[in-house]
Amino acid sequence: MRRLTAALTAAAVLVLGYAGLDAADFVPGLLTTRPLPPPPPTETPGTRTLPVVPQPSPSTSVRMPLGSLAGESAAPSAAGVRRALADVLDLPALSDSALVVRDGQSGQVLFDQGGTERRIPASTTKLLAAAAVGQVFAPDETLKTQVRQGSSADEIVLVAGGDTLIAPGAGSRDAVAGRAGLSDLANQVAKALQDSGIEKVSLSLDTSYAPGPTHAPTWGAGFHRLGIVGAVTMLGLSTERAAENDPAPNDPVASTLDTFAALLKKRGISVTTTAKGTVSPSQRVLGSVESAPVRDQLALALTDSDNTLTEVLARQAAFRAGAATDFPSVGAWIVEQVAALGIDTQGVVLSDASGLSRENRVTGTLLTDVLRLGYDGKHPVLRTALEGMPIAGLTGTLGDRFAIDSTSDAAGRARAKTGTLTGANALAGSVVDDDGRLLVYAGLVAGAPTLEARAALDRFVAALAACGCR
Incomplete structure (x- = not known):
């Protein structure tokens, strides 16, 4: 009997003591008024998941903002990027490819495989056209x-x-x-x-x-x-x-x-x-x-990869600048305008503005130079145009890509201009990696069938998105 009484007494003391601590907000309970502290962080981030959302049609009026280059996250390293890409580089579709990755903030080259090789750019040519057009039209200029x-x-x-x-x-x-x-x-x-x-x-x-x-x-x-x-x-x-x-x-x-x-x-x-x-x-x-405004039309041209609209805007920009308006002349004028921005265009040849010509030749390094320029805040028309680049898994020509497990890391986090011609595929754009750092990239693939080339380029971008590349 004494043992039972002692046990009941001890239990009562514990209950009353806990209630007192509860009321004082030192422990959680019915009387606690202070919010519970957050759980301690785990040593590794949890698996990233993306909500299932309907595929929207490309917007013609609202743009998702680009991330700022400013940030406090540590800079990525070349070694970190190479580790992230190790498996991707062995894909057969990339056996004849030019791949470039750069830190979007500093411009540092983090990976370069054939970045100075001249290759068919297909529709990534439109990035160069946007850079040229942006030098002729004022930010809010209309037609x-x-x-x-x-x-x-x-x-x-x-x-x-x-x-x-x-x-x-x-x-x-x-x-x-x-x-x-x-x-x-x-x-x-x-x-x-x-x-x-x-x-x-x-x-x-x-x-x-x-x-x-x-x-x-x-x-x-x-x-x-x-x-x-x-x-x-x-x-x-x-x-x-x-x-x-x-x-x-x-x-x-x-x-x-x-x-x-x-x-x-x-x-x-x-x-x-x-x-x-x-x-x-x-x-x-x-x-x-x-x-x-012309800058919004350029953004739409990139979202939809609209060949006609790109040619129309480039022609009238060249016309206003006093250049000839046949297709090769407009292409040559675009190269001149890109060079005027301080970008090395040696060996670059454009026979049109949209990228439909198989005679066009650019380099992966050049494409990343243009992307970096668009993000520096000094070229508002080009910046707005880059905001029109399709979003991985959501809009434009990327709306039906990055939907499988091996590429979903980039869904919603990467933007890119696609390029597709028979035997020549390209992807150039930006992505925010797991450290919150903006990376710019370009990939130009020759020889591989279109579906295999697209899948490999998507893997390339997804590996960058999932990278903690310090």
């Missing part, structure tokens, strides 16, 4: 499409101004493709004509801005038919962009003119279309609409 009065009051001229993303209906202030609206332009013009008592006009077209051939001689004969690229012109509709297996019109300018004439007729104006004409800047403006 105007206007209608001016011709030589008489009943003659009007639609003036192409470089915008190939005009909505056939009303424009949307939040859009890139479709910021300007053709029906908005028709509303302005119809009102101006009716206010002047004019109900019948002849409509012509001024295409004197940035003229040039519609297709490059070095492109494949079936590229237009397959929707890989459309005609390079300075006027077009957002609904008639070239897409895979969905070709653009042979003459997007004529299509836009016909649509505009129909819109005027719906507003009570009798229209007869005539031959092309020209107007002077002094002639009366009857209506005007503006595109999204």
